[in-house]
Amino acid sequence: MITMKDIVREGHPALRKKSKEVVMPPSEEEVKTLKKMLEFLKNSQDDELCEKYKLRPGVGLAAPQLGITKRMIAVHFEDFNGKKYSYGLFNPKIISHSVEQAYLAAGEGCLSVDRPIEGYVPRYARITVKATDIEGNEIKLRLKDYAAIVMQHEIDHLNGVMFYDHINEDNPFHAPSNARAIE
Template sequence: MPERPIRLFGDPVLKSASLPVGDIDEGVRGLVADLVDSVRIPGRAGVAAPQIGVGLRVFSYNVDGDVGYVINPELVEVRGEPAKIDEGCLSVPGQWHKTPRYPYARVRGRDLEGNEVELSGEGLMAQALQHECDHLDGIVYLDRLEKDERRVAMRQVRESDWF
């Protein structure tokens, strides 16, 4: 399956909550393959289905060489005090902003065989899990920024050549 183009901030699919995956059919298998191919590109830590225009609860990840996916993920645990860490998004190209994220996160979901899977981690993995689950809830990381940082970010979006 090919890498799919990334939808950019302003596309309504990015602000809509995704629907849960029901039956795992060839369409879902193709979506997972496309997400995994799309996340393998260097510099990408995660790609959520809405970022490639599909409003279903699936994301792929690529953290420290560990590549995979989760179907119908639920963020079931976060721990620690949120800290502001540099964060970017493929759907908001060229921008990095201090975003509050928990240092630990755990997600529970399914694989293509319907088996329950859990994925957890600290650092970049925790950040990716929170970021991708946000996408599935119609939240872009810019929505998490504090007021002054968001004002700067939105000005940068409006002035960008892609918006």
Template sequence: MSEILSICELGNPVLRSYAHPIENIWEEPIQTLIDNLIVTASQANGVGIAAPQVGMSDRLFIIASRPTLRYPNAPLMEPTAMINPKILSHSPQIVKDWEGCLSVPGIRGLVPRYQTIEVEYTSREGKICHQELTSFVARIFQHELDHLDGIVFLDRVESTQELITEAEYQKRLVDSAE
């Protein structure tokens, strides 16, 4: 049975460390971690979560894009485990958009990210996958990959003027929907 894990918050040293490559994806602790990350992201209304966010220094994250209270316009996709992920190439176009993070509760920032990326990762079944990701899903991938490199979204914000509280962000969502 899967377990909801405790999420590490900004200030925890694991969030600022480079995560280790996973050598054997078939080990029971890795497969269990994948299941636990999926339920933890879902319970926290997250669209992605990286192993360091639950205190594990492994190069693994989940992308689980779906509409949530935090991201009402997110596309729907099955939760996908991405092991030892990397960006192979990216578009020249960079787009700024609002990001939040389960490890940085209550704050949003305007973060520049590549619009389109070509990625490679190993699936939980051991398959090497190549995909082109765009827009919101490309943003999630880049955000989660940063976690594996010890970077949080606040490091990417170009100005403190581009930070807002989650409450203010939610007000803007309501105002823009009316």
């Protein structure tokens, strides 16, 4: 079981490296790791388990956050309209995106960042992602708003990008003219 002690923090070199593609089909070990990542997210959203194992609630986890520089991510969350998303993905890739941008009004956080960082993180409002799921199926996901933001945050980890790299240094609460707030 993955716990907070397994998650690397800011400053760890894996968080700034570009991750390697996972060769298909994935190894048993890679599938096991991805399943554990998804399990961590589910556990982190269970109040009882959160308290028992001192977990921080999370909606996404990328392999580099475990010090593994492979293109693997897990997401488990419900968007603001109650739609559920739960995926373990190998080699996720954004194949198209909107011109329009969006950002979370409350800002973003990260399991690898132990300090609050204020500011807007502009991202694409809509994206299409291609990936291979845990069962080995090629899938295409069309995501918008919160779901698109979560997915972009995790894919950024695979490219060595942290969420705060997107925040305007001179004016952290600057909203680009083509961006809308997601409340």
